[in-house]
Amino acid sequence: MLPERVRHFIETEALLQPGQRVVVGVSGGVDSMVLLEVLRRLGYRPVVAHVNYRLRGADSDADEALVRRFCRRHRLPLRVARLDLQTRTGGRAIQATARQVRYAFFRRVALREGIDVVAVAHQRDDQAETLLLNLMRGSGLEGLLGMWPKRRLEREGPIWLVRPLLAVSRTEIEAWARAEGIPWREDVSNASLHYRRAVIRHEVLPLLARHFGAGVAARLAHTAELLQAYYEATFRPELRRRWQEVVDESDRALRLEPLRTQPPVWQQRLILEALRRWLPGAPQRHRVVAQALRLLQAQPGRRLELPQGTIWRDRNLLRFRSRSRSVRPDEGLLEPDRTLQLAGGTLVATLLETVPERLDEGVPLIAYVDADRIRWPLRVRRWRPGDRMQPLGMRGHRKISDLLTDLKVPVDRRDQCYVVCQNDEIVWLVGYRLADPFRVRPETRRVVKLCWKPEQSLPEKSSVS
DSSP states (O other): OHHHHHHHHHHHHTOOOTTOEEEEEOOSSHHHHHHHHHHHHTTOEEEEEEEEOOSSTHHHHHHHHHHHHHHHHHTOOEEEEEOOHHHHHTTSSHHHHHHHHHHHHHHHHHHHHTOOEEEOOOOHHHHHHHHHHHHHTTOOGGGGGOOOSEEESSTTOSOEEEOTTTTSOHHHHHHHHHHHTOOOOOOGGGGOTTSHHHHIIIIIHHHHHHHHOTTHHHHHHHHHHHHHHHIIIIIHHHHHHHHHHHEEGGGTEEEHHHHHTSOHHHHHHHHHHHHHHHSTTSOOOHHHHHHHHHGGGSOTTOEEEETTEEEEEOSSEEEEEEOOOOSSOSEEEEOBTOOEEETTEEEEEEEESSOOSOSOOSOTTEEEEEGGGOOSOEEEEEOOTTOEEOBTTOSSOEEHHHHHHHTTOOHHHHTTOEEEEETTEEEEETTTEEBGGGSOOTTOOOEEEEEEEESSSSOOOOOOO
């Protein structure tokens, strides 16, 4: 019987504990409806999560209604997310966006319910399709592993994703659903050859079955299983060892010299690991990895811009920085005793009627200027190419870019530096250099204390499904 086979798989792969609460992703299709019923019969305690993307109009609402009726009948808790996915994506990459939305919703439900496992209904034929899809994309070893029976929903996250039906075929699932009277709805869009997975499912696998036998999907899934065992026994430990040789975790960077000594195939894999860890969502394609590798031979300061962040070539490091998504502005007007909130921190100007005994507090985030030389408000903005200032103790002007280089400010942090300006004259390169014309002199009677408070106490040193 199907439930007993699933029970055996769950116990063999250590997917769930007996009687455990589990979030079950249910679309209304046959696979997810069978998963829900099997887990219910095996004594697990499901919390059902359904996403209505509203992509198919009345059909999408009918899917939701079916899931609601089933949950009502069996007194199962149900959580539903309803959204207009077409509007959200603009018609592009709908499947990828749907997957992101779906798993994000499952995660929220699990966290709210205090549950640490999410179950989804991928089965053996899905595994064969995934292996072929990744093969067609030119994936390496890890792409050919297919889907794992159990993995973390997010890297380092507390929620596990499990696939209890991964050893069962689609034919077996449908046969059991009919025999047990399990209701389900067909998603006609799954048959659209507009999607690559549908081409694999409806054209490639049937062709392979005609020429190589009906068990071709099972054999492909078995290949993925063997590769997973090989990966766990050999590849993963080696990857961990080589990662430790090249990584600088505190800087979120790879050290150039040990990286250059790695064989080319491992250089590529270590770049890919850095992307996965530090720029999640970045394209994990050969072209991107090749562009990143070219930075190893480039001049310091060269960079690779990606939608998710930047890869920087520093002197001895290859740094990875995720793109800031701060809702705060990166410029504004500064007035006395009013906090100016900016992306990355806050700036405060305080008027002091007497000169402090000590102007050098040993804290670069504080500067004192002569209040009588200030005309309010001051403008605060990111520094720009071509900006110049007269640093404290110097007669001539220097470019901000040269100052940052002399101060050995990491290349990836330079774009984040602010300047405080009076008209077109720079008063302070925030956190680094005060301008000489605004210094506190022996005759100074009142001062302005400028204090930068970053969001972090220190500057940031910063999976295949």
